[in-house]
Amino acid sequence: MVCGKRYGASSDMNAVFQHERPPCSSDVLESLWIPTSSSSFHGSNSMVNFENVSGGDSMDKSLFQPIDKEENGDDDFEGSLLHQPGKKRRLTVDQVQFLEKNFELENKLEPDRKVELAKELSLEPRQVAIWFQNRRARFKTKQLEKDYDSLRASYDKLKADHDKLLKQNGNLKNEIDSLKDELLLREKGKENLESNDDGINSPKMDIQNAIPNNTADVYVPIMVCKQEDASSAKSDVFDSDSPHCTENHSLLLEPTTTADSSHGFEPADHSDFSQDNEDDNSLTRSLLHLPPPCFLKLEDICYDDPPAISSNFGLIPVEDQHPFGFWPY
DNA sequence: GAGAGCGTCCATTTTACTTCA
DNA sequence: TTTGAAGTAAAATGGACGCTC
Known part of the structure; x- marks a missing residue:
């Protein structure tokens, strides 16, 4: 097992993102999925600017606060996405988008960055770490698929050349x-x-x-x-x-x-x-x-x-x- | 060198959500 | 329109392993 290896930020991340959508398929939530490729970032720690992640100043931190009780449809909703034992909640679109931006910058999570992200998103640091972990797994799967397709294409080409030479x-x-x-x-x-x-x-x-x-x-x-x-x-x-x-x-x-x-x-x-x-x-x-x-x-x-x-x-x-x-x- | 602590990776389970009959 | 089974994706768990102290 190789531990501690780092996946470099792939230049194909945009392509990856095009095929991945937040864990939401309702029309309302889908309309909120607006990938922004030109968001500006600040800070030496490569953290995504909070205001810019979701469209600028009009987007305030309330989007990262727990969604409305009626929208959530959860009777025992406590007004917080902090980890509740026995309850698994899906991250909101904006939270996912914010995490995606940070993942694009660096798919590894430093402890300080993890804490900061967790604070920004009103999540447990553990949740942020788990999200990055799962995100790396999904990214790796995508990469494997791409590599497979590439190798398959190379193989097909070589086989065609080989058959042609045999015929000749x-x-x-x-x-x-x-x-x-x-x-x-x-x-x-x-x-x-x-x-x-x-x-x-x-x-x-x-x-x-x-x-x-x-x-x-x-x-x-x-x-x-x-x-x-x-x-x-x-x-x-x-x-x-x-x-x-x-x-x-x-x-x-x-x-x-x-x-x-x-x-x-x-x-x-x-x-x-x-x-x-x-x-x-x-x-x-x-x-x-x-x-x-x-x-x-x-x-x-x-x-x-x-x-x-x-x-x-x-x-x-x-x-x-x-x-x-x-x-x- | 042994071991505790912490991290990641991986496989798997659990849960939320959608689709469809 | 409602409902429940099936499918899917994401969140979370647990074990194995590496690294540092």
């Missing part, structure tokens, strides 16, 4: 799957094409013939490109009559200078491929089983417009490569 994630996954399917279809079509063309003048034969026997020869470096780029590039290559078509068969392979390599090259670094799941790796492996690339001796390559490739082959970031695997410049 699902859409992206679907897009990835569709792209994978498309890639597989292209690979299947390629294999079928190769099986039909197996024989003389097949690209495979050309490629194999183009592989030099001397692995120590200098080969044209290769580029690594995106999976889909490689696929599309291959399609273009095999469908093309371009004299440079064979250059692109090395897209997925890197040159190696190791003399003991049986083929003179090794599979390209797969780090640039999607590594999210095993499917991607299997796709990559399947791509590696495509027709061997064509390696040309450097001196055999003729460039109409030689690119500055010597330092970029194999180093070009995947993202920066041309989508079709051709020279990016």
